[in-house]
Amino acid sequence: MNYLAIKHLHITFAFLSGSFFLLRGLWMLLDSPMLQRRWVKIVPHVVDTLLLASALVLVFWSGQYPFVQNWLTAKVLALVAYVVLGTIALKRGKTRGVRTFALLAALATFAYIVAVARTRQADVVWQAAGLGG
Structure with missing residues (x-):
């Protein structure tokens, strides 16, 4: 391949x-x-x-390696956050409110990972908000 x-x-x-x-x-x-x-x-x-x-x-x-390329480092760190939030959302959250918040946060984190992958810019959120340099 x-x-x-x-x-x-x-x-x-x-x-x-x-x-x-x-x-x-x-x-x-x-x-x-x-x-x-x-x-x-x-x-x-x-x-x-x-x-x-x-x-x-x-x-x-x-x-291109994480901890050498900033955008890959951002993806890896966001992936860790996504996994933790996903686990809270689907398994470990004690209340429905906690699970719902974790679900929304995990989905936002997933969207961030996709945005970083597409732009190869770790600060893609700040740039989209007009705050990036």
Whole structure:
């Protein structure tokens, strides 16, 4: 496979991961029994593993590394925040309010990750608000 094919796979896995997270978040808000289905607990791990694997291939093939490239560092740190917030939203949040807030924060973080990936600018939020230099 070439770089462009891996990049398109990465984008596809990112879309699937975000979409499925949104769906599970909606099911959480609706107290849907769908969240307890076996496949719903397995598929996100498969998609996220493929997303991470494609990201690692892109990093090595492009020679652009986190903690060297600011935008990749921002993506990695935002990814950690996204995972923590997602866990609170879908599992660990003690109240519906906490889970809802974590869900919205995770979705905003996911949007930030996508914006950074598209612009390769870590301060994309500030630039969009007209505050960036």
